[in-house]
Amino acid sequence: MRAGERAYDTLRGEILDGVLGPGTVLQEVEQSVRLGVSRTPVREALRRLAADGLVEPTARGTIVTAISRADIVALYELREALEARAAGLAARRRADAPFLAIRDRLHDAPRLLAEGEAGLTRYFEIVDDLDRAIDEAAANPFLGSALRSVQLHSARIRRLSRHNPDRLRAAAGEHELIVDAIIAGDAELASHATHVHLHRSLTNALASAPDDDVAAPPGADDGSRVA
Amino acid sequence: MRAGERAYDTLRGEILDGVLGPGTVLQEVEQSVRLGVSRTPVREALRRLAADGLVEPTARGTIVTAISRADIVALYELREALEARAAGLAARRRADAPFLAIRDRLHDAPRLLAEGEAGLTRYFEIVDDLDRAIDEAAANPFLGSALRSVQLHSARIRRLSRHNPDRLRAAAGEHELIVDAIIAGDAELASHATHVHLHRSLTNALASAPDDDVAAPPGADDGSRVA
């Protein structure tokens, strides 16, 4: 695999996992040494991350962006516009098979959610597969590109609800309704059920979010932000 | 200004203007010589253009992407979701002043449209300013980012209606209605008026689009695709 690709995947994963918290300074030479490649692929990775909105260039290096409560609200506002539309399109243009399969898997979600970390990870795989199935069924490359962007940022704040079993169980039920609506070809219901799901997710995210920013606050030098 | 920035702006402008048509091969060394910089900033520019969706890497070089009729439909599908939402948000969150100014300028549009190329350019400046005002009033950075992406691709197909005065006059009227709705604080009307406008624009774009792709077809070696 190309070094630039690996550098991008590594850094992106670390930002999404919170290993590199908001405010962390990412300098090219520093990351070059750490990742064992030269500055060139690191530069490429940082540029891509900046285009994704995960980092932003500043005077003394590229820093990991923060996510404020206002950002969460704004993100969900966009998600609602995009995902409600995508769900409606998917209901009209679907192939049944993938959604039937996801419905079965979602039915097992409550059991998974009782199995600890591994179950959680598998649960989120189902949700991600649903997102992909809707994206594919919507059959719109521009919409798909926009969806991937919001899902990237959504993954960052997913950590807020990861260990909230009650919310996750409820979310699984909301997802089931969306899938049922798509299978039934009911575009309006799929769209509105998505709206409902996002509204509840947002409420939960805001309740779980710290006062200032997601992940560790930018001020503290707690070691999570060193290279 | 940075060389990478200039290279990006130059290439992007040439793609949007159709100077570099779909299928044009953009090789790094070749463009380095033409733009008078080294490969490094050209590489950066090509990566950014690829992220924008204006070019895509292939085996024998990066090529300018084509826009099929299906792409136009897909793009307008996304535009509708984004711009209708943005117009609605702008109606709720607006500051009146910029929209009052744009309304005045739009009122002069019919006169501008009779003044040839310079007038056309000024007309599109008004439309672009309206887009920016809505973006700013919506006060949502994620939505703004998505809007800039679709507006980038929209600019590519704008050439299809640029010399269709009847359509442009009608579009000016549709824009006025959107602005009026925003000023009146009527989110639903702003949203629906945007829907109407995009529906009509799409109809016109499809009627004006050649059978295969926008701009010159990828097969012909007509000189518009050399370096």
Next chain:
DNA sequence: GCGACGACTCATGTATACACGGACGCCGCC
């Protein structure tokens, strides 16, 4: 003691040289 100016330092921006890999064309064989 405070403020401003200047030099130094460090990080990014750019250029270039080398490495690697695939694509195309040519040649030989079937």
Next chain:
DNA sequence: GGCGGCGTCCGTGTATACATGAGTCGTCGC
């Protein structure tokens, strides 16, 4: 004559050296 394999070439991927500019720290003057 067509197909398959091999070699060459070309273009991107990576590493590195140099240029540039902004930020910071120290010092000097007021």
